[in-house]
Amino acid sequence: MKRLFRIGRGPVTRFALLSFFVTAATTAALVVIISYHFRQHLLEREWTWTAAYVAKEAHSNLSAAHFLAPHTPEAQARFTTFYEDVILLPELVRLKIYDAEGTVIWSDEPRLVGQRFLDNPLLQGALAGRITVKGEIGERKGEHVYEPNPSLVEVYVPIVFQGSRVVGVVEAYKSPDQVFARVRSIKVIVAATALLGASLLYIALVYIVRRSAVRIEQQQEALEYRSARHADPAHRDGAPGRDRRSRDRGRPRDP
Numbered sequence: 001m002k003r004l005f006r007i008g009r010g011p012v013t014r015f016a017l018l019s020f021f022v023t024a025a026t027t028a029a030l031v032v033i034i035s036y037h038f039r040q041h042l043l044e045r046e047w048t049w050t051a052a053y054v055a056k057e058a059h060s061n062l063s064a065a066h067f068l069a070p071h072t073p074e075a076q077a078r079f080t081t082f083y084e085d086v087i088l089l090p091e092l093v094r095l096k097i098y099d100a101e102g103t104v105i106w107s108d109e110p111r112l113v114g115q116r117f118l119d120n121p122l123l124q125g126a127l128a129g130r131i132t133v134k135g136e137i138g139e140r141k142g143e144h145v146y147e148p149n150p151s152l153v154e155v156y157v158p159i160v161f162q163g164s165r166v167v168g169v170v171e172a173y174k175s176p177d178q179v180f181a182r183v184r185s186i187k188v189i190v191a192a193t194a195l196l197g198a199s200l201l202y203i204a205l206v207y208i209v210r211r212s213a214v215r216i217e218q219q220q221e222a223l224e225y226r227s228a229r230h231a232d233p234a235h236r237d238g239a240p241g242r243d244r245r246s247r248d249r250g251r252p253r254d255p
Contacts, residue, residue: 011213012206012209012213016206019205019206023198023202024198026198027194027195027198030194031187031190031191031194034194035190035191038186039183042179042182042183042186043183046179047131047133047153047155048131050172050174051131051155053086054086054155054157054172055170057082057085058157059161060085061078061081061085062078062082063161066078066079067100067105067167067168068099068167070099070105071105076106079097079105080106083106083108086172087108089172091174091175091176091177091178092173092174092175093152093173093174093175094107094173095107095171095173096108096109096112096170097169097170098123098127098169099168100127100165100166100167102116105168122134122154123171125156126156126158126169127158127166129158131156132156133154133155134154134156151176152173152175153173153174153176154171154172154173155172156169156171157171
């Protein structure tokens with residue numbers, strides 16, 4: 001057993017070192033790729049679910065007329081009710097409502113009402129009918145002038161009612177802390193699982209190769225010993241005579 005785990009400088013050692021580096025590089029690449037795809041899938045599912053919830057509440061509480069005449073008491077009351085329902089969504093911290101021209105018609109920050117942010121490409125994409133998300137944490141824009149915490153994810157949801165085009169956009173600010181915490185935990189699980197699997201595979205592979213090398217070495221030694229024995233005249237010629245004398249000594253003599 002000691003011989004099996006003996007460390008030398010032969011081909012087995014070179015194989016073990018090369019296998020170690022290849023296994024380590026492959027494991028690291030797999031961890032990065034799998035973690036990235038898990039992260040993208042989790043974030044996409046989170047923002048898609050948020051957008052679907054916002055759109056559902058908009059259809060339940062609002063109508064196209066409220067976006068066309070947003071400053072009427074009825075429309076403002078509807079916007080407030082909509083906000084009170086949507087803000088119950090976990091981690092949602094702020095809400096802004098735009099009309100079809102990109103003007104803020106309602107916000108839980110009243111100082112933003114009436115302003116336009118035409119330099120916002122995500123808002124323009126939402127006005128064109130696409131759900132857009134800003135996930136770059138810490139990026140400040142003109143609309144963040146009253147926002148004390150820029151580390152929020154912005155989800156832009158186009159609002160479309162039956163038989164109409166985009167009548168407005170709801171921008172939801174969401175804290176990403178819990179989402180990113182889940183992403184980090186998934187990365188740790190993926191890394192630990194990959195490291196454990198790679199370690200077991202590497203140990204098994206080196207053990208098999210080393211065991212095969214030891215067996216080949218033993219067979220080679222046995223072959224060399226037999227060859228040397230057959231090449232020695234004392235063993236090749238003397239052994240039969242000794243065997244005959246031994247048999248004669250063991251044979252009973254005639255009286």
